[in-house]
Amino acid sequence: MENTKNLEAIAIQVRRDLLRMIHAKNSGHPGGSLGITDLLVTLYFDIMVHDPENFDMDGTGQDLFFLSNGHCSAAWYSVLARSGYFPVEELATFRAIDSRLQGHPTTAEHLPGIRIASGSLGQGLSVACGAALAKKLNDDSRFVYCLCGDGEIEEGQIWEAAQFAQARKIDNLIAFIDHNGQQIDGTIKDVLNLNHLKQKWEAFNWEVLECNGNDIKELIETIRSAHDKSGKGKPIVIIMKTEMGKGVDFMMGSHKWHGIAPNDEQLEKALSQLEETLGDY
């Protein structure tokens, strides 16, 4: 319980960070970033075995995380900085010229914590499959995590990867679907109805779990349950129901905040709902 409270406090600070970062450059994706904050905090501050101070590309003996929906970079950068991968002050350079914090994550600027470029959607799950196979070849028993957006899985490559992962029995891979039901042009239901999402992954022979992706306690329990189901020949997916814009009342439940920045007044209103817990950067 104490732990959950701490994680919730970190998540509030991450939400403040990402809103301030996006506001400062009048550019970025607040909606999805707010929705996935609880998962990223749970992974990096509770679940994952990792070594932020000594980042190396291979991450041998560590858990790896891939953000396939790279447009949610602001949340990831904040979580990486807050967990010690790079100085928190560097968050102020998000999307600026000469920054390591590119609009979408990249290895090109050698930012600790990033292992592949993402942004063009649909590619991260394949990369995660490869990294998980490399762990098996190296007798490395740690996990590979990958987060995909629910809009993102409209991409065909996701289903190529889904097919491949089960055929090759990649059972050290845990994927998350950020199921907020929204994408740029509207609701997923209106744009390209996914229908029967759970049954699709089941039909692809994945172990499927579901949870509320904005409830840290439930996330921890579900991921632990996923660990129990690992190593049994099937890849695991956690479909997590989230709220786009979670934590800021006027941003919640709409696709309108997918890719626009809050203005001065909106930022002030948003921050008033998110108490500074760790100190702003």
Added chain:
Amino acid sequence: MMGKYTFTEKKDTRSGFGAGLYELGKTNKNVVALCADLTGSLKMNDFQKDFPDRFFQAGIAEANMIGTAAGLTIGGKIPFAGTFAGFATGRVYDQIRQSVAYSNKNVKICASHAGLTLGEDGATHQILEDIGLMKMLPNMTVICTCDYNQTKTATIAVAEHEGPVYLRFGRPAVPNFTDPGQKFEIGKAQQLYEGADVTILATGHLVWEAVEACEALIKIGINADLFNIHTIKPFDVDAVLRSVKKTGAVVTAEEHMINGGLFDITAQHVALNRPVPMEAVAVFDKFGESGTPDELMKKYGLKTVNIINAVEKVLKRKQ
């Protein structure tokens, strides 16, 4: 009369790739291989058979194969991902661009059946744009080998090179004439003939055609400086410009579209540094079609005679 270069047999370059990959399987435990349901065509069977734990059948799903290859590098593996050249490039351009080239991953993209010599399957399978697509990507090394021996040594050499590589080879049996013991040097043009009249730059299957052209030209008193440009990128600018300074005329020869290929990169450097007349033996803004490799190479003007004609034309322009 015997020429400068001889061969005892014709062999396909893809078999050189398969032999090189198998050699790597024995010598480098980090080398892994992926294939998109063309294991036999790519000659990857021996690797698959003897190193099953390091071979990943990707199925007919090339986009995922490229992404998986990129992921395998995270953990120190050196993935060789093989399929036909068209599916290894055009079909997966964005995957290569983001997950391999921009991410600067140590992936070796192994592309067989490139160009017209794929033959009877026709234009859907005969990619003539792949060199252009790949050489436009920052971080990407682009290699196009000329025979079995060279494809084998190049395959072994790219495993030692850290970074993304596009390795292009083909289907038909062609004269196997290069020295099997010669180390493959990425980025270093291989001089095959010396002469002061004209520079000939050839790549892939056109190298042997250019060798035959040089022999024929010698008989009519024309001495060509012939280079095998097995590495399109990084381009051996120094060797080419030194030769161009001497000869003052260039002919390029490639089984590729004139746009984006060897002519393109040569013209770029010649235009910027030492403009001289140039002629191209290449495909001019056309798709291929069904036919035997030899029929196609004749119809599309990629034979020895076309190189000789291009040399005569460029020499007239030089005067």
